[in-house]
Amino acid sequence: xxIIGRLVRFLKPFVVQAGVSIVLGVAAIATSIGLxxxxxxxxAQAALHPSIAxxxxxxxxxxxxxxxxxxxxxxxxxxxxxxxxxxLGQLQRWLxxxxxxxxxxxxxxxxxxxxxxxxxxxxxxxxxxxxxFISPSLVMMVTTIGMVWxxxxxxxxxxxxxxxxxxxxxxxxxLLVYAFQNKPTxxxxxxxxxxxxxxxxxxxxxxxxxxxxxxxxxxxxxxxxESTYHHLQLRRAHYRGLGDGLSLAWIGMTVWLVLWxxxxxxxxxxxxxxxxxxxxxxxxxSSEAVSAILQGAQNLPLALHSARRxxxxxxxxxxxxxxxxxxxKSVVRRPDILxxxxxxxxxPDMPLVLDRINLSIPFGxxxxxxxxxxxxxxxxxxxxxxxxAVEQGEIYLGGVPLANWDExxxxxxxxxxxxxxxxxxxxxxxxxxxxxxxxxxxxxWWALEQVELADWARRLPExxxxxVGNLGLQLSGGERQRLALARVFxxxxxxxxxxxxxxxxxxxxxxxxxxxxxxxxxxxxxIWITHLPYGLDWLDEIVVLRQGQIVEQGTxxxxxxxxxxxxxxxNLARRYANGFAA
Ligand code: ADP
Numbered sequence: 001x002x003i004i005g006r007l008v009r010f011l012k013p014f015v016v017q018a019g020v021s022i023v024l025g026v027a028a029i030a031t032s033i034g035l036x037x038x039x040x041x042x043x044a045q046a047a048l049h050p051s052i053a054x055x056x057x058x059x060x061x062x063x064x065x066x067x068x069x070x071x072x073x074x075x076x077x078x079x080x081x082x083x084x085x086x087x088l089g090q091l092q093r094w095l096x097x098x099x100x101x102x103x104x105x106x107x108x109x110x111x112x113x114x115x116x117x118x119x120x121x122x123x124x125x126x127x128x129x130x131x132x133f134i135s136p137s138l139v140m141m142v143t144t145i146g147m148v149w150x151x152x153x154x155x156x157x158x159x160x161x162x163x164x165x166x167x168x169x170x171x172x173x174x175l176l177v178y179a180f181q182n183k184p185t186x187x188x189x190x191x192x193x194x195x196x197x198x199x200x201x202x203x204x205x206x207x208x209x210x211x212x213x214x215x216x217x218x219x220x221x222x223x224x225x226e227s228t229y230h231h232l233q234l235r236r237a238h239y240r241g242l243g244d245g246l247s248l249a250w251i252g253m254t255v256w257l258v259l260w261x262x263x264x265x266x267x268x269x270x271x272x273x274x275x276x277x278x279x280x281x282x283x284x285x286s287s288e289a290v291s292a293i294l295q296g297a298q299n300l301p302l303a304l305h306s307a308r309r310x311x312x313x314x315x316x317x318x319x320x321x322x323x324x325x326x327x328x329k330s331v332v333r334r335p336d337i338l339x340x341x342x343x344x345x346x347x348p349d350m351p352l353v354l355d356r357i358n359l360s361i362p363f364g365x366x367x368x369x370x371x372x373x374x375x376x377x378x379x380x381x382x383x384x385x386x387x388x389a390v391e392q393g394e395i396y397l398g399g400v401p402l403a404n405w406d407e408x409x410x411x412x413x414x415x416x417x418x419x420x421x422x423x424x425x426x427x428x429x430x431x432x433x434x435x436x437x438x439x440x441x442x443x444x445w446w447a448l449e450q451v452e453l454a455d456w457a458r459r460l461p462e463x464x465x466x467x468v469g470n471l472g473l474q475l476s477g478g479e480r481q482r483l484a485l486a487r488v489f490x491x492x493x494x495x496x497x498x499x500x501x502x503x504x505x506x507x508x509x510x511x512x513x514x515x516x517x518x519x520x521x522x523x524x525x526x527i528w529i530t531h532l533p534y535g536l537d538w539l540d541e542i543v544v545l546r547q548g549q550i551v552e553q554g555t556x557x558x559x560x561x562x563x564x565x566x567x568x569x570x571n572l573a574r575r576y577a578n579g580f581a582a
Contacts, residue, residue, distance in 0.1 A: 003307050007129060010090050017083045018130070024076035025139040030146070031072055033285040035065035040281030044274040084131045091126060091310070095119055098313045118313070121192060122306035129303040133296035136289070140170040143289040147282065151258075154275055157265070158258055162283060165254025169247040170290045174297030177243035181236055185301035188232040189309070195225040240298050247294055251287045255280050326404045332413045333494055335398035337361040337384070337525070342393035344376075344383060353379045355548040357393070363494065366518070366526040368536050368556075370566070371545035377529045378419070380545070381497055385414060415493035419500050421484030423475065428457060429464040431483060436490035447489040450516050451482035452509060477504040485513065495525040511535070533569040542566065 011018055038061035045055060099119070144166040152159035202209065202218050209215050258279055265271035339359040345352050354376045361367050369377050383390055386402055395402040397413065405413075415435065424431055432444050439447075444464060448454040456479070460466040468475060468483075475483065481504040488496060501517070502510035517526075518538055528539065536542060537556045544552040544559070544566050552564045559566040 003304050003311065006311060007126070007303075007307055008134070010087055010094070011083075011130065011134075013090065014083050014086050017079055017086075018135075021076060021080035021083055022135055022138050024072055024079055025135050026142045026146075028069065028073045028076045029139055029143050029286070029289045031065050031069040032288050033143075033147075033282045035062065035069055036281040036285035037278050038062045038065055040277045041274060044277040048274075080131050080135055084127060087130055088123065088127050091123055095123065095310060095313070118193075118309055121196070122189075122310050125189075125299075125302045125306035126310070128299055129307070132292075132299050133303065136292035136296045140289045140293040143286055144170060147286050150282065151279060154279055155262075155265075155271060157261055158279060161254055161257040161261070165250050165257070165283065166286060166290070169250035169254075169287070170293050173243055173247045173250060173290075174293050176246070177239060177294060177297045178300050180239045180242075181298060182301045184232045184235045184239075186305050188229060188236065189302065189305040191225055191229045191232060193309075195222065195229060198222050198225060236298075243294055243298065244291075247287070247290050251283065251290065254283055258283065325406055326400050327406050327409050328398070328400070329409060329412075332398055332405070332409050334363045335413060335494060335525070336363050336396075337495070338394075338396040338399075339380075339384075340394045340396070342380075342383065342390065342395065344379060344388070344390070344392070353548050354383070357548075357550055359543060359550070361525060361527070363525055364523060366521065366528065366538065366540045368539040368542040369527060369529045369545060370531070370533060370536070370542055370569075372531055372569075375531075375545040376548040377545055378499065381416070381499065381527070381529065384497075385416065386410060413493060414495050414497060415488055415491035416497045417484055417488050417499060417501055419503070421480060421487075423468060423480050423483060426468065427462075427465050428460065428468055428483075431468055432464075432486055432490060435487055436492065439490050443490060447486040450489045450520070451486045451513055453479065453482050453486060478506075478509075481505060482513070485517075488517070489520060493524075495527070496521055497527045497529070499529040500531070501528070533566060533573055544569075 038058050042055060042058040042062055045058065095118070144163070147166055148159050148163045151162040198218070198221055202222065209218055259276070262271060262276045262279070266273045266276055337360070339357050342354055342357040342359075343352055344354040357380065369380070371377050382388060384395060384402070386405075390402065397405060397410075402410075424434070429444065432447060433439050436443075441464075445454055445457075448457050457463060457466075481501070485501060488498065488501075498517075502514060505513065514535070528536070530536070539556055541554065542552075542556055542559055543550055544564075546565060552559055552562065552566050554562070560570065
């Protein structure tokens with residue numbers, strides 16, 4: 001019920017159109033009933049050989065209802081599908097607004113196949129929630145009341161049977177169908193999501209699966225999930241058939257009861273035979289409303305489960321920071337960064353990943369964030385980028401709490417090169433100009449020169465317009481890294497964050513490209529994340545992070561003279577380097 005309430009809130013902006021479509025839905029059923037009623041009257045009356053004048057009104061009625069039925073049904077479909085599509089648009093906008101802040105932080109918790117399933121299949125399941133459920137339920141209610149009123153008008157003997165029949169067919173049967181469908185539907189949604197996740201994972205990790213000879217194992221898993229999925233689909237179809245049959249039985253029983261109690265009075269001349277025929281015909285006509293609500297009940301569990309999965313995202317988003325209002329572009333052109341007493345854990349029951357971090361990065365500073373893997377370097381950066389909400393301590397950007405900055409300004413402030421940069425299934429040009437749509441041809445080539453990819457690009461069949469392949473998989477690790485670095489050179493952001501930028505490059509090339517980066521970033525803040533302690537003499541300051549705490553901090557020269565963790569790491573690295581050289 002809560003879920004239905006939360007879904008209906010999406011309807012708020014279109015409440016007038018929704019109301020119109022329900023009125024049209026009732027009118028469509030009313031014209032169907034009117035058509036069958038007047039047609040039955042006409043046929044039954046005609047059998048008694050009256051004069052044509054007596055049939056005139058019925059003939060006009062049949063003509064009117066016949067025409068009106070098609071027109072009203074057309075209008076009803078038009079309006080209700082309009083509401084449906086707008087509702088879907090609303091849901092899509094809501095989903096993307098929820099996913100945008102959520103995904104960077106929760107990528108690890110939401111496998112990509114699962115996100116795909118939520119954004120396509122779950123939304124599709126919801127699409128028909130309004131047209132297939134809300135509207136038919138209301139139409140069924142009004143139809144039942146109208147039919148009971150009409151049969152009561154004909155004779156008080158009939159209305160209880162009509163009430164029982166329609167409540168049975170349009171109320172109890174859909175409830176039963178819903179109760180039976182609920183469990184297999186839940187399992188079908190979950191199995192479908194698991195199947196999607198498995199397939200996407202299989203495609204993404206194909207190389208490793210093949211390498212480790214795991215393809216049969218994965219395929220067997222996919223097949224098992226697929227067969228469960230089809231089995232559940234069959235079970236749902238089975239219940240659907242039973243529901244259809246049951247509702248027909250209710251309607252049939254009502255017709256029988258009406259005839260059973262009506263024939264005697266007709267034989268005795270207390271009730272008109274023609275009206276009895278009309279009543280039977282309109283009861284049969286009202287089954288149109290019944291079949292719509294049955295379809296709604298069959299889809300309801302699917303829509304509710306999908307809705308639950310989608311609304312679950314809102315709960316997950318609660319720990320992710322949302323955008324503020326401040327938009328002072330002049331400050332973020334030269335922002336100082338201040339981190340004060342920052343502590344962070346990923347979940348309440350998990351250990352601290354960052355423990356009372358204090359850090360000041362004036363604008364234009366080149367700072368190194370050094371520490372072994374798992375020290376909390378990426379976490380600190382992700383908090384700076386507001387992927388997660390800061391709960392203990394504060395981060396200020398240009399003197400303003402990070403939480404107060406609006407999303408767009410924040411994105412324009414930072415340029416980040418992640419450890420595993422993402423290359424899009426795009427052309428070389430598309431990949432380069434991603435963050436710099438203003439860059440012209442010469443700037444693109446200049447950026448490629450900086451990362452020593454220009455010669456390679458000139459040899460490509462269509463140069464900048466060459467397709468770099470699915471997710472850049474046809475590029476080598478070093479090429480991918482340099483392509484991502486070229487994007488950095490095109491950025492206009494004042495704060496550049498580079499996570500192990502030279503990791504896939506050979507030493508001499510890494511040195512050359514680093515030199516160019518340092519010169520390019522002269523008037524910007526540069527945060528250089530690494531786990532290797534050498535080649536960092538050019539930095540203004542190095543912050544050494546270990547197990548979530550800052551254990552050392554100072555200029556490279558100061559740190560080298562000390563006897564702390566940095567010196568130990570440096571000595572160890574030198575010993576290894578010498579060992580390799582020997
Ligand atoms: P570094 O970048 O220094 O290698 P990270 O900041 O990535 O370290 O990770 C610090 C710790 O936080 C690690 O123990 C890691 O397992 C954990 N961690 C990182 N991301 C998540 C996450 N999304 N959920 C839970 N724990 C995480």
